[in-house]
Amino acid sequence: MTIVATGPSPSATAPAPAGKDVGPLLRAWRERRRVSQLELALRADSSARHISFIENGRSRPSEEMVLRLAEHLEVPVRERNSLLLAAGYAPHYPETPLEDPALDALRDGLTRLIEGYEPYPALVVDATYTVVAANRGIAMLLEGVADELFQPAPNAMRLTLHPEGMAPRIRNLREWRGHLLEQMERQIGLQRSGQLRALYEEVKAYPVPEDAPGGEPDEPVAYFALPLRVEHGGRILSFVSSISTFNTPMDVTVAELAIETFLPADPATAKYLHTHAG
Structure with missing residues (x-):
């Protein structure tokens, strides 16, 4: 059995475009999952009004809220980092080379x-x-x-x-x-x-x-x-x-x-x- 040494593969998933607000990205993930604002709000212990404000850019979500919404939307880990960057926060999940x-x-x-x-x-x-x-x-x-x-x-x-x-x-x-x-x-x-x-x-x-x-x-x-x-x-x-x-x-x-x-x-x-x- 062989383990092939591979480093980080940033091209596997494109990072969020620089300066793009997190709201449209979260809305895209919600629509992709076919979840309503109300349903997402109930899952995340929030309100549909707050979710709407986040998606429209009227409210900047906290780091905790970004991670919570990403979890309930089953966003892949790499993309969760992209959402955090778009919201102005540092990535939460490391990307450790397999040979590390x-x-x-x-x-x-x-x-x-x-x-x-x-x-x-x-x-x-x-x-x-x-x-x-x-x-x-x-x-x-x-x-x-x-x-x-x-x-x-x-x-x-x-x-x-x-x-x-x-x-x-x-x-x-x-x-x-x-x-x-x-x-x-x-x-x-x-x-x-x-x-x-x-x-x-x-x-x-x-x-x-x-x-x-x-x-x-x-x-x-x-x-x-x-x-x-x-x-x-x-x-x-x-x-x-x-x-x-x-x-x-x-x-x-x-x-x-x-x-x-x-x-x-x-x-x-x-x-x-x-x-x-x-």
Whole structure:
């Protein structure tokens, strides 16, 4: 398992424009969450009048109020710092590089977690799907992927959907590709990220062969979730994925990490992985 050292990625989410008042930004987040001023006021123990004044720039919210509103609007941690800056306050959440000694315990915990999941595949990605850690199960699935896709840093979406990546071996490519693009669309809707938008446009433009496999398995199988069906060693392996994030993170870097694990979707896949574990 490898932890890739990565520093802060300020381009992952664009900061608030200099001098832009916090009111319009809070209103945009409220509308994005489809919450009324009254509902937000009740959640934040305030009044609809006060929320209106903040959004219209007639009242400057306290630092505590900005953080409270951001919490109830489920604003990503990086964006909470942007809201504070727009309101004239210092950022509240640090952004510690993953290789910093302060995160030694985190890196060790991630290592133990995904190595303990072997022989099943597991990896850790950041907000733009850069792979920062992966176990041997993932390495097995990536056999045959073009070397250039690992430079300068491997990206999970490119590795999966690029024509020289896993795509030619994915037996339900159209279905799995649609799932991943929808996942990225949802993430873009939750945060302002030019880098993520650019990645989405890139992978969406990858050509899909007309004869690319659809979603029908070779043999009828009742799956309990959408599987990733990928060919390896002349066998078709089936996985269902699960994504985990940290509960109430207090650091931007930690908040943007996600752990994705792949569980065998049938007994044959589980047996194959245990047999070929090395």
